Amino acid sequence: MTEPSPELTAVHDRAVAARAAVARYDREVRRLAGAHQDLSSTLELHRLRAARYFGDEDRRLAELHAPAARALQTVPIDLAAVRRTVGRYVDEVNRRIEEG
Known part of the structure; x- marks a missing residue:
C-alpha cells in the first residue's frame, strides 16, 4: 500500500480546516441574525403594547423608540448597543404600564 503524497495530505488537512472555519x-x-431578529421582534412587540396603552403620540416613548429602531438598521450594527437601547425602551414601556 502506498502512502498518500505529503502535498495531497497537506491540501486535505487545509480543506478540512477551511470547512470547519x-x-x-x-x-x-x-446566531447574530437570530439575535437581531429577536431584538427587532421585542422592539415591535413593545411598540404595539405602548401604542395600545398610551397611543402612538407618546413623546417620551417615541424618543426612546427612535434610537432603538435606528440602531437596528444602521450598519454596522452593534448588537450590544442595540440591546441597551431596546432594553431602555422596553423598561420604560413596562414601567409606565405597571404605574398605570
Missing part, C-alpha cells in the same frame, strides 16, 4: 462562521452569522 466556514461552519463556525455560518453558526456565528446565524
Whole structure:
C-alpha cells in the first residue's frame, strides 16, 4: 500500500480546516441574525403594547423608540448597543404600564 503524497495530505488537512472555519462562521452569522431578529421582534412587540396603552403620540416613548429602531438598521450594527437601547425602551414601556 502506498502512502498518500505529503502535498495531497497537506491540501486535505487545509480543506478540512477551511470547512470547519466556514461552519463556525455560518453558526456565528446565524446566531447574530437570530439575535437581531429577536431584538427587532421585542422592539415591535413593545411598540404595539405602548401604542395600545398610551397611543402612538407618546413623546417620551417615541424618543426612546427612535434610537432603538435606528440602531437596528444602521450598519454596522452593534448588537450590544442595540440591546441597551431596546432594553431602555422596553423598561420604560413596562414601567409606565405597571404605574398605570
